[in-house]
Every structure is written in structure tokens, then in C-alpha cells.
Amino acid sequence: MTVKVLLADDQALVRAGFRALLRRSKDLTIVAEAATGDEAVRQARATEPDVILMDIRMPGMDGIEATRRILGERPATKVIILTTFDTDEHVFAALRAGASGFLTKEVEPAELRRAVAVVAAGEALLSPGVTRRVVQQFAHRPAPASGDGLAALTAREREVVRLVAEGLSNDHIAEKLVISPLTAKTHITRALMKLNVRDRVQLVILAYETGLVRAGS
Incomplete structure (x- = not known):
């Protein structure tokens, strides 16, 4: 089964990088991209992705609110938050909004593809890092x-x-x-x-x- 992925990040270069990495996997397909939270919500409605790679900091509606709205409408969708450990203070709020985990934007290619497959299968990205943040x-x-x-x-x-x-x-x-x-x-x-x-x-x-x-x- 092919996993449908939506990329939501306001930086075109970041989206291009993730797009290039994910296209190397035959089991993943990118169905849409979004540069704002509002656009992510609209694209999620239109394309019904299995997994969304969601940046937290975007113009207008941020990734946290976008995650909350998307999962409120379609709970089966899995959201992976894109963030950095040291500077992003909103990770916890995003997890409370229903995100299934998080990745840093410096993630290794193999780890990115594995992460998408893991959450698509119904698991969660629960690394020691996110556990420490909860603590x-x-x-x-x-x-x-x-x-x-x-x-x-x-x-x-x-x-x-x-x-x-x-x-x-x-x-x-x-x-x-x-x-x-x-x-x-x-x-x-x-x-x-x-x-x-x-x-x-x-x-x-x-x-x-x-x-x-x-x-x-």
C-alpha cells in the first residue's frame, strides 16, 4: 500500500529537500504541499493524506492549530511535527493537539522515510528526546x-x-x-x-x- 504524504512548511527549500528524499521510496507518494497552516488544512481536506509532515512556525495559522483542525475533521490522519529540539517551545502543545511525533529538519534520509512508514502503520515517534520534553x-x-x-x-x-x-x-x-x-x-x-x-x-x-x-x- 502506498502512503500518501502532505508536506507543510513555509520554506520552499525545506519542502524540496523532503520531497526529494521521500520520492526515493516506492511506498510513499507526495499528494500535496502547503506553505501555510490554512493551506495545509485545505490540502488535507482535498487530498486526504495518510501522513502530514507539519512545520510548527508558518505564516497565519501555525502548525499546532492546523494539526488540531485537521485531526478534528479526520482523526485517522497522522501528523509528524517538524521542529528543532533546542529552540522550539511548542512541541508539547503540538503533541497535545494530536500529533503522532516529531522530527528535526536535520533528520537523516533513511530516518525520515522510516518515520513516515512508522506513523502510517499506526505507531508513534516516541524517542527519548520527546520523552524528556514531556518530563x-x-x-x-x-x-x-x-x-x-x-x-x-x-x-x-x-x-x-x-x-x-x-x-x-x-x-x-x-x-x-x-x-x-x-x-x-x-x-x-x-x-x-x-x-x-x-x-x-x-x-x-x-x-x-x-x-x-x-x-x-
Whole structure:
């Protein structure tokens, strides 16, 4: 199956670079490009992409609001935020808007293609870097009173969610809990359904919001 990709960035050179990289993959096709958030929303409606590479800082509507509107209309779409670790303070807000992960604009070609394939398959880009950013956000907040938001989960599902929040992959979770990777994936899928969240990134955010995991723990 060919993955349809929308490129949204106000810099033509950046779009051209990503376009050249993605065209090397037979499984990816670029269906549209956008230079503003408003245009990204319009193009998403018109082309129904599977994955959007979304810059945060664009003229007019920014990438965060564009992400929120696009996913509000078409939740199945996956959004990867384009940003830089050190200067972009809006990554957390974009993840809260429903983005499935992020990439830096200096990403290696193979990593870019892998990232698009990963989110298209329903996973999330949850690197240690994004986990650290989530931790930094919650480090300055009062500790939550309880984890009642996770009441629907079984004890094992809570344990799996906690490990997801620590940045562990399915294989590492399976190894730690002495279960199969498929069983680990099943626990994660059930947790996603019970908590009504999109992906692993949203699980991490919820784990911190409910106090299941604490910054610095």
C-alpha cells in the first residue's frame, strides 16, 4: 500500500529537500504541499493524506492549530511535527493537539522515510528526546492528586503504560515483563482503546497527567 504524504512548511527549500528524499521510496507518494497552516488544512481536506509532515512556525495559522483542525475533521490522519529540539517551545502543545511525533529538519534520509512508514502503520515517534520534553513540561507542575484517569486499566495494563512512558519499545517491555512482544502490543492497544487516546505519545502525556509517572522518578 502506498502512503500518501502532505508536506507543510513555509520554506520552499525545506519542502524540496523532503520531497526529494521521500520520492526515493516506492511506498510513499507526495499528494500535496502547503506553505501555510490554512493551506495545509485545505490540502488535507482535498487530498486526504495518510501522513502530514507539519512545520510548527508558518505564516497565519501555525502548525499546532492546523494539526488540531485537521485531526478534528479526520482523526485517522497522522501528523509528524517538524521542529528543532533546542529552540522550539511548542512541541508539547503540538503533541497535545494530536500529533503522532516529531522530527528535526536535520533528520537523516533513511530516518525520515522510516518515520513516515512508522506513523502510517499506526505507531508513534516516541524517542527519548520527546520523552524528556514531556518530563520537562511536567517537572514544573504541581503533582496530580490521583491517577483516577487510569481507573479503567488492569494492573498489568497500568504497568505497560508506565513502561511506555519511560520510552521503552514493545520488545523491551516484553523483555522486562517476561511476556511476548505481541502480548505487550495487545496490552498497549487495549489501553489506547480504554483511555480513548490516539497513540503512544498521548499515553505518555496521560501517564504524567495522572501521576502514574512523575518527573524525576
